[in-house]
Amino acid sequence: MRILVTGGVRSGKSRHAESLIAAAPSVAYVAPGPTLEEEPDPDWAARLASHRARRPERWRTVESRDLAGALADGLAAGDAVMVDCLGTWLTAVMDSRGLWEATSEEATAAVSALVDDAAAVLGRDDGDVVLVTNEVGLGVVPAHRSGRLFRDLLGLVNQRLAAACDEVHLVIAGRVLKL
Numbered sequence: 001m002r003i004l005v006t007g008g009v010r011s012g013k014s015r016h017a018e019s020l021i022a023a024a025p026s027v028a029y030v031a032p033g034p035t036l037e038e039e040p041d042p043d044w045a046a047r048l049a050s051h052r053a054r055r056p057e058r059w060r061t062v063e064s065r066d067l068a069g070a071l072a073d074g075l076a077a078g079d080a081v082m083v084d085c086l087g088t089w090l091t092a093v094m095d096s097r098g099l100w101e102a103t104s105e106e107a108t109a110a111v112s113a114l115v116d117d118a119a120a121v122l123g124r125d126d127g128d129v130v131l132v133t134n135e136v137g138l139g140v141v142p143a144h145r146s147g148r149l150f151r152d153l154l155g156l157v158n159q160r161l162a163a164a165c166d167e168v169h170l171v172i173a174g175r176v177l178k179l
Contacts, residue, residue: 007171028074033088068117086133
């Protein structure tokens, strides 16, 4: 099973994704975004704390920006893998590689290579994976170039990884629509 769960902020997508793998005997929860050590924002800390409190103790947390590596390692260990979320992963990648000021072509090439690696791991049939992402293309056009670049890159990430999944679930207001 490979499922991409998408939706807006606070739509219920993480809870839905967690419910999809709740019965798995072992889960690798991949947190690919900025850590508290990197960005000590109290709002971010509260969000991380609420997610951690919801997860069963038996779930193993993996903090890594190496999306393909974390997927491969989790699957090789026999875990179901949940990644929450691709939007925070993309932010961390753009930060660490200095892509906010890169040309659209440079940023797309850099992100595409990483997405190709992750899609290749998803193409293997050796375990369950649930990916959580944000749907950012439904709103207004961002006023700043960096916002437009992020929106466009996340749209590319979502399309490419959705193509590697068996199902895509859209979550709106806590309701799930299988696409």
